[in-house]
Amino acid sequence: MNLDFSDDQKFLKEEARKFLEKEDVLSRSRSVLESNNKVDEELWKKIVDLGWTGIRIPEEYNGLGLGHLELCVVAEELGRFLAPVPFSSSVYLFTETIINYANEDIKQNILPKLVSGEIVGTLAVTEELIAPTKDNISLSCVDGIINGKKIAVPDAEVATHVIVVARTNNGTSLQLVDLSLEGINVEHQENIDESRGHFSINFDNVQSETIGDDINGWDLFESTINQAAVLFSYEQIGGSQAALDMAINYAQERYAFGRPIGSFQAIKHKLADMYIALTLAKSNCYYAAWALSTSSSDLPAASATARVSSTKAFQLCSKENIQTHGGNGFTWEYDCHMFYRRSKLLSLNIGSLSNWKEKLVTSLEQSNTN
């Protein structure tokens, strides 16, 4: 029985944390939130130099050739500091899709450049103010030429490439697009957490390459999301822990009625509930990390379980952190709102809480019939 990370993985986590602490990443996140520049390019370059973008990329493509578990520990630390970099878009979504489904030519072209930082990728799926489904994708792809518009695309401004979920004559496909081509228009879309920039992309007769086939693109997308959910969950528990730590510190330092507010049971019980939610989420993340790293058939249920409980934990911890801080928590000056914003962004970005609960029950029904 060993549901734990190895000593090497724990060391990587520790190093990641020291680095992000030294770089004062939370302040960097605030700077991005407050500026028009929607990514911290300097921090991103340092992260690339540390090799993190190549953690899962095989050595033959210049990557580190490590596994998903190494990615999980880094994700948790990035989540803790609300890192304002395109790591999730480029690594969990774009790189993983290329590793899992692209042909050898594409891999040789793309993967080494993801390691070096020449290429930054993202993934585009949503088109309207509704949840995307296999049936409502309308961006078209005919003979590799795409037309249409995607919205709420993370990091599109800094990204060099995007993978787009498209409608084909035979079904759906994933299309790899070079964002420097003619006919592409990227526009900033303001969102609730401006430390992570999101954009619309308009495609007007743009050349693209198909990843996989032109029939089952949606299934590849779903499977990418199921895997990425584990990594996003790690970001969420990292953020939850940071919000809980903030609340604990404040409850110890802030006095009211002649005593630390943390000595009031109303506050204690609130913080205990945050700890309970976080512990459930963390334990589910461990199991999902195992399922991801071993390609277990239990991955759909395991990743949905991690996603649902981590989303709940981060939403609870971030909102009750504000409440614990009282009026100060509602000010721009305190960092509480940054966790609140990020928790909501992360609770939506690969699908809402209620849609993930639905996915979870669907996966239980499926494993029950099999």
Add this chain to the structure above:
Amino acid sequence: MDFNDTPEQAKFRKKCNKWLENNAEYKDKSSKGDSFANKDLVQEAKIWQKKKYDAGWAMLHWPKEFGGIGATPIERIIWANEESKFDVPRGIFEIGLGMCGPVMMQYASEEQKERYLPPMAEGKEIWCQLFSEPSAGSDVAGLRSKAVQDGDKWIINGQKVWTSGAHFSDYGILVVRHDPNLEKHKGLTFFFVDMKSKGIEVKPIKQITGGSSFNEVYFTDVEIPDSQRLGEIGDGWKVAITTLMNERLAVGDAGGPDVEDAFKWAKTQDNLGKPLLSDKAARESIADWYCETNGLKNTKLRTMSALSKGDTPGPEASITKIVSANKLQDIGNFGMDSMDMAGMLKTNNQEIKGFQNAWLGAPGMRIAGGTDEILRNIIAERVLGLPQDPRADKGLAYKDIPSGNS
């Protein structure tokens, strides 16, 4: 990460399993079904405990001289895992072996350990825990039962309550007040007592479930030899805390219907012409419970992983009871609601009974072994490091502490 035993653990598991297969039936293959509920559970439990004892499985982490085999924590868990797959009587010895045993091990004299521990492990003598009182529940240190020293013995007067198994116990551990002029925690002293002593009267308490698993215990001029004092005079609280720590380990998961049962039920139960499982609210509830059940399961696996490596586990396990007891209450409620008006009716359907029993029994689970509120305090203070509440009784002699009317 993996879920495999080490070669030694696998060998040990095989050994456990082999013995269990030869001496008991697997739950799913057992023909006994509900039979334990009808027979004399105490007698059945004693027979099973004796069998285990003779083969060295009864208290496997205890030293050999008291009937154990000096097993490691992970071996204990492996045994418990394997035993839980079999249809065997449980729930009689948990308090004695889980709480009284460790206290005796730590505080009793060598002669007493030799006299009392083996029959406890063997199941020949059953033990109970006499802490709570009518006016001292969550604030158990506020208890008022009196001990007055008289030469080499003590005279006990007072009342204990919620004493599980007192009606079939041979011995009990007892904390009482020897000096009301001292501060609350300082005036307590700890004993073990023969439950057949003159002056002890046990009265069962009827619970909201209709059953009676615990009791009121009255002490009228009960004599206890000073040799049965555990710890120094005035150390009662320190000794009691050892027990309560063990109680938190002993009282864990709530039994009863869980998310699989709710899921299975919802697949077939009609809801306005469609299966209940097609209802969005039902699906969301099932998803939430699945996350909680697996969160607890995976938390346990993390604890086991630490033990397996010889590390001290973190405080994660402190969330178990609070989560599982509340979930049990909700699942019971869900099952009953799903039948609309008919959910109120008692039937012979085992699943429906399960939901109704969960709904009726869960309030007790949320209180026993530390209420939800006390457990939240413990998490906040011991795990998160928050300061204690200022206490209205701090620094006061016990006799001067306001106690209301009860």
